Amino acid sequence: MGTxxxxxxxxxxxxxxxxxxxxxxNKYSVDIxxxxxxxxxxxxxxLSATVNYEDLYRITATVMQKSARLLEHIAHQIIRDIRTKYxxxxxxxxxxxxxxxxxGGVCHRAKITLKE
Numbered sequence: 862m863g864t865x866x867x868x869x870x871x872x873x874x875x876x877x878x879x880x881x882x883x884x885x886x887n888k889y890s891v892d893i894x895x896x897x898x899x900x901x902x903x904x905x906x907x908l909s910a911t912v913n914y915e916d917l918y919r920i921t922a923t924v925m926q927k928s929a930r931l932l933e934h935i936a937h938q939i940i941r942d943i944r945t946k947y948x949x950x951x952x953x954x955x956x957x958x959x960x961x962x963x964x965g966g967v968c969h970r971a972k973i974t975l976k977e
Contacts, residue, residue, distance in 0.1 A: 863899040872925040888960040891906040932957040936975040
């Protein structure tokens with residue numbers, strides 16, 4: 862077993878519980894960790910035997926373009942779409958961070974993590 866990780870994918874998107882957040886937008890960061898058996902890819906040196914990073918990015922970018930209220934929903938959609946493309950993965954973990962969340966005080970970012 863092994864992992865492939867993409868860290869710090871950044872997007873400007875229109876998510877948020879409050880309508881105003883969905884109008885003005887915000888900066889978001891996404892981290893993805895996929896766990897699978899990569900032994901064949903390591904042995905054969907073939908991209909077709911592993912997870913393509915470009916696919917993970919494209920999936921994430923597509924989800925980030927669709928407005929959502931909750932970070933949990935965004936992470937769930939990313940996981941669902943990754944699993945559709947790569948059904949044999951042992952685990953998929955996605956963290957979504959919102960920079961400067963509207964909490965009434967100083968907070969660099971709010972972050973949620975889902976693992977399925």
